[in-house]
Amino acid sequence: MKNKTIYLSLLTTFSVSSYAEHTQAELLQSIATQLQIQHEFVDSNPKQCPNELEDCYLSKIHLQYPEDLKPKTNDWNIYFSQLTPVQVTHSSEFSITHLNGDLHRISPTSNFHGFKAGEPITIEFYSYGSQITRSEFMPNYFVHTDGLDAIVIDSTRTALDLETGLETQAYLMPFTNEQTQFKLSETDNTQWASAEQIYASTESIAENIDISTSLIPQPSSFKLISKQVIDLSQGINLTLSGLNKGAIAAAINRLEQFGFYQNDNGIAVNITVDDTLDMDDEDYLFSSQASQISIQAKTDTGAFYALTSLAGLVQLGTKSVASVEISDSPRYSFRGLHIDVARNFLSKAFLLKTIDQMAAYKLNKLHLHLADDEGWRIEIPGLPELSNVGGKRCFNAPDKCLMPQLGSDITGSSQSDGYYSVADYQDILAYAKARHIQVIPSLDMPGHSRAAIHSMEARYQKYLAKGDPETALKYRLVEPEDKTVYSSIQHYNDNTLNVCMDSTYNFIDKVIGEVQSMHSKAGMPLTTYHIGADETAGAWINSPACDILREKEAKNIAGLHTLNGYFIERVSAMLASKNIKVAGWNDGMGETRPENMPQKVQTNSWSLLFEKGHIATHKQANHRWDTIISTPEATYFDFPYQAHPKERGNHWASREISTRKVFEFMPDNLPAHAEFWFDKRNLPYISDDSQNPLAAGIRYKGVQGHLWSEMIRSDSQAEYMLFPRLLALAERAWHKADWELDYDYSGKTYDRNSDYFDAQAQQQRELDWQRFASVLAGKELAKLALADVFYRIPTVGAKIDNGYLKVKTPFPFIAIEYQQKTDESVKDKNATEGKWLPFKPNTKVSGEVKVRAISADGVRKGRTLNL
Structure with a gap:
């Protein structure tokens, strides 16, 4: 009660009109608790942009205080995250300055003489690029003055709607105007996903589809044996031959979650693993009959997938499954999900739950994005600064944390902060291994490396202060004499490793060695390591170390477009010496000389289809590299489900990626999507494949879904973005549908009128979608709910x-x-x-x-x- 009395007393003090009685600390506290901030999105496509910008948008920030408040000095500032830099500010009383990344500062000018009670002060400003969804307008503005701790301004915090569990943003004014708050250009044909628009664009689903004989993902061969159902009411009685029960324990556990326990009186389930069988490692044969369920596989993995298919046949609330015969084989050997835990941290519990769902739908690769500009999320023995500094964000303490970004809290202990300890990471590896999932770690370099750079600068200063410059320099990642001025695609000016310094490669070797050791001890050898290697434009131009390298290694770097290619080739060789396959994003990998790369290379192709992205994909696949399709228009789950301001997500590649759109993806034939997909402004495009086709017989290695976390600040938000779209990805990764258009190696041009994907294929796709949608809703959503997965409930x-x-x-x-x-x-x-x-x-x-x-x-x- 005493503390409450003091708090109320302070609030009374803060509300007085005269500043003279305020200390600077009281001023900050009063602003944090009483200043009302309203962010208004005014125009997504102004008629004229300042500074000759091609794209911009107009916003306003309204500041309102309930009482008269006249600060004695103007040496305080408000900070906020704005994804794209502010270009021009219209206000006589406040200025806005872009600092680094997305962090901006609002500063009172000499014309600011205080707030008048209830009268808002408006700051109008233009920003570069575009923002279009509400989630792109970040929360947690904070106020700061030198010598005091920064404080988050209460009116800019988010909350949760109690009925939906979705985030609310009281600080952000409503988006209601479909022209000025929704269109990216005058030609933008995107339709606002209103109730009426959704009704008009949604096909009715037949209600008489039999889902008892179907599962997700669909098997390659499926036959109904009889109309007799198989009684599971007494559970299952396992008999195993050639495998250890531990290899299928997770699949057994899933059946038990559905109420089907192991019981001597249950139906016989005979599982045989025989490595002499004429099938591939992930294949299986499954037969359910009244007398028994029979499973045959060449490996434990095949047996595991057979049991997941049994679980897939189950409809909760029933105690039987259909009598069927399945002969199954995956479409791709690489069926992946990429999760970014660097931008905003996601909990270990979230990863374990997601791994469960990946296994349930036969996904087998978890690509963990563990480091980026905004965070380093894995403990590295011997380099504690990486996790202690790089694993959290606070303000004005560069030796203790990273600066705030992406609307983060500033305490250093919010859910967006954190890292996986060695033990945590090994637990994740073991959990994935038990579910037949390979974990592929990614620590993005040489760009996207601000967390690593600043963590190692903290280490450098620590050892320098101890009088040990040799140790201090051992893992330093930047060159003080490098005067290059650059801005990354996320607007950082200090996020790229210097690829011309030996200490950079000392650091990388140390990190890879420690990660490799963790994998080995967890029983999952590190066989693939993703280096990122993308988005480094503008770095190293005025670096003395790079000048020396260019002169010394002139012959060795001849033919390289940038030094990023040199970096990738050098790190790839380092990995190859450790028997690790290098992986990277296709834009970076395209800067290398294929003849200088190891024999085994993985490239994730994320080039946009409507920007002729199939060309880059085909080029790298033709190098005989393991090409993983990572097309943003279908596999980036950080984009909205629908084109509506309240749907969370980014927008630079697509305004909407529905579950159906993921289902319709034809990964084997990228250019063909021009027949029925549109660009990000919902306009048709052309894909000319006549000049850059795939070489005869080339096939992709796999497909991967992606969850980038810039706009995801909680586990539940991550689950909302993943599910149920992830099930459609699993369908396409495991099963090639009959309606998919085979790739034509002779090369063709596709557009809205080319009609290679003909009416018959369209009808087949529609029937297949109705089956998939019925199984998803009739079986799988209930299973997701049972697992406490915060999946997206469709809008009506x-x-x-x-x-x-x-x-x-x-x-x-x-x-x-x-x-x-x-x-x-x-x-x-x-x-x-x-x-x-x-x-x-x-x-x-x-x-x-x-x-x-x-x-x-x-x-x-x-x-x-x-x-």
């Missing part, structure tokens, strides 16, 4: 037709609610106005109507749409 398409409410969802079997509000003059006093009611066919409505869907377990509500 709706319209009012002659007074009757009509609804559609992308998946069947989804429970829907509606709410209506009628005019006071005609309101029925007995009506249930304002209450959410279950939707039923022939529901008559009037007035203002809202609709929403409900989760499979009936607990959560989906995002509401108004009609």
